Amino acid sequence: MLHIFCPHCGELRSEEEFHASGQAHIPRPLDPGACTDAEWGDYMFFRDNPRGLHHELWNHVAGCRQFFNATRNTVTYEILETYLIGTQPQFTEQAAPLTTTATREQGEKV
């Protein structure tokens, strides 16, 4: 069961408090009318679905009800970071190792 750092509550919480809402950073086209059917279909349905780092949208439904983003490895399930909507991730597939060897995770109080 994942342990997820809610950037709003500032704490690690159990997965049960959250709802996963799929891939993050998929902006709604500003002018949908200008989209072809194919482009609109891509927006609605086509996803990166990577094996490795995935930027995804989560909602802290049982807590502060806020959405936020997470960078999670879909193979090891490690969460490298969570970050606010409207901000960019620090870890990306190009820029970061797939696994962290840090002994402490984000928000872990020791």
Next chain:
Amino acid sequence: MTTANVYQQRPDSGAKAESSLHQANLAGLIGKGRKNPGVTVREKKLLGHLTLRGDAKDPAFAEGVHKALGLELPVALSLVAKEDTSLQWMGPDEWLLIVPGGQEFAVEHALRAALAGLHISVVNVSGGQQLLELSGPKVREVLMKSTSYDVHPDNFPVGKAVGTVFAKSQLVIRHTAEDTWELLIRRSFSDYWCLWLQDAAAEYGLNVEA
């Protein structure tokens, strides 16, 4: 232009009022529990509950709230209280204000006056939720059976309040004194909570207080 429609929702007096635990018949259990119970339950019913929304980063908002309530905006996961009024952080732009029953109309007016011109929201939710106070030496065990949140005092000191999962639903837990906790329960789920708590506390002894 009126920005919001606010009206006195509580009848003057004499109207029949039922808390959400009325039909769970909590009242019928008063005084029927074990001696030296591990857990004592007390309803804090018919209080005024207001959901306040606004921009915490805007100093004018915090000042306005302070002006209206005499309370500082609490930071994440905390609760500030003065006499019978408490203000709790619910989210980065959301707070729960609990006032004695009947004051919510006046308080909402005061808040709206103090926050005039700001983008805010105040919503009376008094009929939809209430507090259930749990006290006694075994409350922590009952909470441990019910929520995956860490209720150890190291992590959950007095004055902290968190929204989390509880059994198969969600609520807010407030730690108000050493062995005293409050649950913020939604009306329609009250029956479920009541059954759940009775069950979870059975092995420690449960007493219901008026």
Next chain:
Amino acid sequence: MSQTHRLPNGGRVDRSKVLTFTFNGQQYKGYEGDSLAAALLANGVDVIGRSFKYSRPRGIYAAGAEEPNAVLQIGATEATQIPNVRATQQALYQGLVATSTNGWPNVNNDVMGILGKVGGKLMPPGFYYKTFMYPQSFWMTYEKYIRKAAGLGRSPTQNDPDTYDYMNHHCDVLIVGAGPSGLAAALAAARSGARVIVADEQEEFGGSLLDSRESLDGKPAMEWVGKVIAELKELPGVTLLPRATVNGYHDHNFLTIHERLTDHLGDRAPIGQVRQRIHRVRAKRVVLATGACERPLVYGNNDVPGNMLAGAVSTYVRRYGVAPGKKLVLSTNNDHAYRVALDWIDAGQQVVAVADARSNPRGALVEAARAKGIRILTASAVIETRGSKHVTGARVAAIDLKTNSVASPGEWLECDLVATSGGYSPVVHLASHLGGKPTWREDILGFVPGEAPQKRVCVGGINGVYGLGDSLADGFEGGVRAASEAGFKAVEGVLPKALNQHHEATLALFHVPHEKGTARAPKQFVDLQNDVTAAAIELATREGFESVEHVKRYTALGFGTDQGKLGNVNGLAIAARSLNVTIPQMGTTMFRPNYTPVTFGAVAGRHCGHIFEPVRYTALQAWHVKQGAEFEDVGQWKRPWYFPRNGEDLHAAVKRECQAVRDSVGILDASTLGKIDIQGPDAREFLNRIYTNAWTKLDVGKARYGLMCKEDGMVFDDGVTACLADNHFVMTTTTGGAARVLQWLEIYQQTEWPDLKVYFTSVTDHYATLTLSGPNSRKLLSEVTDIDLDREAFPFMTWKEGLVGGVPARVFRISFTGELSYEVNIQADYAMGVLEKIVEAGKPYNLTPYGTETMHVLRAEKGFIIVGQDTDGSMTPDDLNMGWCVGRTKPFSWIGWRGMNREDCVRDQRKQLVGLKPVDATQWLPEGAQLVFDPKQTIPMTMVGHVTSSYAHNSLGYSFAMGVVKGGLKRIGERVFSPQADGSVIEAEIVSSVFFDPKGERQNI
């Protein structure tokens, strides 16, 4: 004769407490502190079960979680039956009733056993894939008998009288295993002030020390254990959990512990206690001190009762004071196993010989055995044993490992107990649950935990550290490390002194050769529970199964309740040899939770029966019950479905309720509808974007119906939203959609349009909603309100505030029945009082409570849709003939607009919502029934739509329905047909979906 095999003294049992128990109908005695297995052995019970496939007699083989054979049915009553209990892990209690799980008519004389002997040859692995194929129709018959023969114990057929629950924990250090290294780790971690949980699967802490010959600080090792437990108990923040198996290691250091609170007391928990508890633990650091598990050597007839793991023999002798025989032969490839020979001599029994596969063993324990005069045959092994229901002899011969052959004819040694030891397998299960591949260490001939991202420390036996002193040191160091990584400062400690003995290396022998070759030798079992032999594994590789997963799946190796704890490494070794690869090249199979099986009830916890899931009630529930309502589940809500009177059935009640509303006035509890308060200067713009229709011009005081679509243009919710003030709206949603819609608004506001200034707050629970509907609703309401209900003053689709029944209310004049209607919203605390006043005032008007069914009928008569019933996620507003609700010229491309204009959404012949009128007005079209244009076509038929709502009992006096039909709106007046299961066909006319008051006059009076 009682307890014939009980030694005169010794063991940790309490001989003053005699317990009576029953096995296969016979009564026996044992002592408190016994395991069921120990008590059976004490009474000389040999055959405790029959094997799975060949029905061979089997006896107790081990002493712990790895036991493959002694899997029994426990329980004195039907309701308290427990299948497949390992006798080695079941504490004895007074009155325990156990039976064997296989064997007919009984385990000693088993008919299947004869079949097994004869038919065994016909049952190599995978035999069922190769036969039972012809004739095709016979498989189900074959299968019936296969199913009967399979399975171990049986489920109870009555409901469980016991309860189970969870406890959530958060700790700094979780220590798994309370043997020497675990306890040392616990001391180190706990002294630092960390929150520590120690869990161990056994009845008491101590692990290998419970039956150890060794001493600490010159005293018996268990004295140290006692001191450690006492110290830990005194430390705050320490939780000690015996009888608690850590079963699963899940992501992010979440572990589950299965604690058996009362299984040592009886088959049913004492009143007021839970039987078992799952501890759900989030640990900052985990210390795995799970030890190592002895593995047997594989040789001929190694399954005859009286063959036993060497360490298990020591356990029975030293911990339980039981000697499972008199004359022992030990077959080993390592030093550690010699302790059984010493224990056996100490217990006054005879060691016939030790067969050591090594050519010149000189370790300390070997020398100690020599000193006692024990006969040691080197470069030798037990090749096979004999005996039908118990071992009577073992053949020991010289073996040549280079050629994998038997080097001498050997000799038959008379004995009644063969102890076997093939080395140790570190218990790496938990360390591997998250996919971390264990690594093979040739020096210890075992797999140890591999690298893993989890925050864990492995100590002691799991690391291949077997010496007591080393184990303590490794444990303590691990505890210090775990605590300091969790943020605590460890304090120094002094460990007790252990005598570190010189041990020589274990020899790489897994499968003992036989002169006849593996295929023809007496059966050499690798997995005793699944009857998997060495020959079976070789056959699998011969047939082309090269991966370990294939071999495992083809032979069923490791699929038993013991999950291959004894057999897996031997099986791997045999497969590797057969394929001419090394063991690490062969790899291991995946380790998955659970380490040992967990009771379903415990995993379910208290989430069963009346608290399985939340039930939601409105503030008026008590009144509904008093009125005798029948309830319908809508999401988590219980809603009154109908209110039968005087034994009415659904149809009669609904007809009456419908008529009352159409003729006079009815009352409905509409409190379950979702209600969302919306405030902010951009509220109106937000509504414009989220609804299909336009909201720009909705004045304060007015209400409007709206449809919501997803981005694909398909309808997903609907409801009425009212403008309360310029920046203030209240939205209603469907009952089932309330939470979903709020989430929908939030996700768009928070992630897509954070610049829009608007806040959403659920007021679903705050307001109770009473709907008064019917021509007399105005008259009735006027008697209890101060609001001016005049038609002009309070027109349709507006709202007013005022007192209703003396309570401030917001009243909406909207209608879902087509009748003059008022929806009264009051703070829920006061709803019951208001209802009572309305009901009192309603008497002269025959005010009739109605439920969801009547509501559905009345709205259908008006052609109003119910999202989720008349829609299914594939219907656009146009499909619903609700194009009037689509803002085609709104400036912002609102949610759904682009989607509903895709190629497939604008084509002809989409399914469209229409009314359906059975030609025979008494016939009812079943809801869901498929429709065709041509009922005479052959199957597969071309279906053109289906019935979504259908009501034979209503206020119209004839049966009618709503449904979707391909191109239906252009087919008004045409016929469709619904072929029924019984062969009949219902013919219906396609009509407008508005059956009642098409001009909408009645709601507007």
Next chain:
Amino acid sequence: MQRYSGFGLFKHSLSHHENWQKMWRTPTPKKVYDVIIVGGGGHGLATAYYLAKEHGITNVAVVEKGWLGGGNTARNTTIVRSNYLWDESAHLYEHAMKLWEGLSQDLNYNVMFSQRGVYNLCHTLQDMRDSERRVSANRLNGVDGELLNGKQVADEIPYLDCSKNTRYPIIGATVQRRGGVARHDAVAWGFARAADALGVDLIQQTEVLGFRKENGVCIGVETSKGFIGAKRVGVVTAGNSGHMARQAGFRLPIESHPLQALVSEPIKPIIDSVIMSNAVHGYISQSDKGDLVIGAGIDGYNGYGQRGSYPVIEHTIQAIVEMFPVLSRVRMNRQWGGIVDTTPDACPIISKTPVPNLFFNCGWGTGGFKATPGSGNVFAASLAKGEMHPLAAPFSIDRFHTGALIDEHGAAAVAH
């Protein structure tokens, strides 16, 4: 191919089973094949088999990065049914069902297809409507199906709690009596053995790393053992489809999620059929070995870890105990996870791709096992002809652009 029979078994027993042949060869890859199938799971092996058997195309390789049948074929709950709502799905799954019904004989390998009946329980009035709709459609499509009332359900399924005291009382069910279970591993092995016998090369332990294109057309695959040429390439890599598509340079409307399942310890027969409930979220059957085989819905987040979230296991077992309270004292032995490729409309993609000569068969979500022979059969026909088989045509990727989805969500919120 060495034929299997009871007599053969007896003959081999006389020689102590020392003379059984290998079930398939271990060939070295050729330079070029007519068709390469990427992925040696049930669907891929079935595709290869039908290419050889029905289309005479035997110059075929199946390239598998691990071991045959090692993906979802090895990790599912083995349920077979064809009672789908929408015509397109019903026809496809019924095609598979008909193949299942003679599969053991066709392959000369007992896949233990056991038509024990599949029940879908109804707990709400809307469940009943949806069930009538589905059963009615099934019937008119030639798929067997019945709608039962609460009493019939209670009579047919022993130990199922049909009382009114449960949280969501059972008020009816659908049953497809031809539905049932099969032995999952045997399906992969049976297809593999039969395909091998027809000349198909099964190349294990060889990972496809990419697709080689010439003028935008796929001409073969780059593997861990070098390049292998092919006239056509069919990709059938459930749990890995998104990744393979990325190698080929396009995206799919697919997200991969963990799907968990679990088994109890083996017990004597108590559950005779397959029983599924969407409302309480669980399904159960009992294997021939005696294990209760139990599954639930998919986990909420993407994952390739072949493991899922513990609360899902809890909810599933709660559902099972709610349905069958007598099982409370039975014990759970083992849990595991598969990786399912889910599509927005819960229907597969059997389609050409933006790369000519490269075909994909994926997105089966939780429903792949039951389709195995049908999926392989229509995919083989499509690869053989270069045009999609009529039963496969509606499952093209294009539908996610045009909007012509086949929305099984309503009928199969917990599809299997």
